[in-house]
Amino acid sequence: MNHSEKHLEQFVEEIVRSLKPKLEDQALIECFLLFIHAKQTKSEFHRVEELGEFIKQLKIPLSLSAEPWLIEVWQEFSFKWDRFITMSNDFEIGLFLEYVLKEVRDLAGSNLLRTANFITPSEMVKLMVSTMANTKMQSIYDPACGSGDLLMTAGKELKAQNFFGETQSEMNLRMARLFGLIYKSQQPSAKVNFSDRPFDNKSYDAIISNPPFGLTIKDFSPIGKFNSEFKSGKSEVLFLNHILDSMSENGVASVILPLNALFGKGLMEKVRRRIIDDNLLEAVIQLPSKVFYNSNVSTVIFLLKKQKETEDILLIDLSKDFRKGKKRYEVKSEAIEKAIIAVQSFRNGNKEEKAMVVSPKMVIEKDYNLSLNLYQNSNSKDLPKFRSSEDLLEECKAIERRIGELQKRF
Structure with missing residues (x-):
């Protein structure tokens, strides 16, 4: 493990220690580590979309050569996380974790985590x-x-x-x-x-x-x-x-x-x-x-x-x-x-x-x-042609226009 990875792992452990009173499960640290290692396969690091007032969107290059950037951003994130954890309830923490996990799952749909398993669309x-x-x-x-x-x-x-x-x-x-x-x-x-x-x-x-x-x-x-x-x-x-x-x-x-x-x-x-x-x-x-x-x-x-x-x-x-x-x-x-x-x-x-x-x-x-x-050619009934709400709305607008034209004429 190089210095950059060790620093990130220490930060994740910090987050887990903050979370322990609310959500006691070792899976949390493993998920964050998974998230970090997954993101290291990309040339850019897009993180984190604003949730409430606690996180602003971050966008930095992510590679082992960008270690100073990583440390700076994760220190900032750590500070915001510590503040958030003292101000938030279980429901808000759940929302945040759900957001992070969605990022991991979306990434899995395209590269690192895909093996023989299918992700259900x-x-x-x-x-x-x-x-x-x-x-x-x-x-x-x-x-x-x-x-x-x-x-x-x-x-x-x-x-x-x-x-x-x-x-x-x-x-x-x-x-x-x-x-x-x-x-x-x-x-x-x-x-x-x-x-x-x-x-x-x-x-x-x-x-x-x-x-x-x-x-x-x-x-x-x-x-x-x-x-x-x-x-x-x-x-x-x-x-x-x-x-x-x-x-x-x-x-x-x-x-x-x-x-x-x-x-x-x-x-x-x-x-x-x-x-x-x-x-x-x-x-x-x-x-x-x-x-x-x-x-x-x-x-x-x-x-x-x-x-x-x-x-x-x-x-x-x-x-x-x-x-x-x-x-x-x-x-x-x-x-x-x-x-x-x-x-x-x-x-x-x-x-x-x-x-x-x-x-x-x-x-x-x-x-x-x-x-x-x-x-298809048996005596079974055909499945109906389903019309989307957009099609129906356009038809209603066309009927309204036609009614308007007729009203002007008569």
Whole structure:
């Protein structure tokens, strides 16, 4: 460790000592160290946006050769932090930590922290959470929680009191535990538990997950009906089985899977047949390819539900509803809203809202193949054309202009 890094580490320890009376967790120092080392990969250091009156935006060159700059800026920041810590309550501290952690997570989306793990894009988080939002539950679980943001976002939206997440990455575990600290600073009654022990044998009211796929897992053997009957080392099958085994009697789940979950053979086909026969599959949402950073993989979302209102299955195709972003394809916001409305309408039994709905009989006739293109020409109903609020506003303005013209004429 060089002198510059040692100085920064000492400063972080200073911050942690200031925080200890309010938030006692070693993950805090590790997160700040992670933040520092992550920023050292960039040529510029953009920090920190104003929060209240305590921090002004800082912008300095960051490199090992810029040690005097680093010391000067971090000394200034340290002074402001010490003042802030004596003037602020737990909620404000939580806001600050949330801001810092967001910076780390955004950075992970582009370089240093990205390994084989996918970061779930924000529009995917919204889609997964909103399609579960009418469900009441006490507990929520993510067996592949990564840094914990998907789990914590869903839990906050669903007003869950008990959060459970598992990850095998030491770095992710530290960040996830910090997410838990942040949430508990704002909701003290919540119970948040992140662990590196995989595949517990418990039941949960809600499960939300973006698990790894395309990997072989040999070291773990989850307990449960699905994993016993369809035992597999393929990560996508193993996690799907575990999620199905972990749903409570009234449980729901939203899980991202590779596209071949719709038509794949072998154990994936056997699991797919079972969840259709057992009436556990509520909806399928096909996503565009390239929605994840650094990956061309095509994916789908399975919405699973133990107590469905109907035997039918809702199919939603968003595969072409995207815009090209800088580093990935981004699902259009109006398409996300369209999918959310379709799921909510289907769940509420609203027959007036058109949707592409298939019966178990239709799926069985297709040999349990759920490829959406197989049902485009069936007697299923087409998904409605969703119009964005911007389009509707423009149409209203055009109508008003037309009315004004007619009033002048007559």
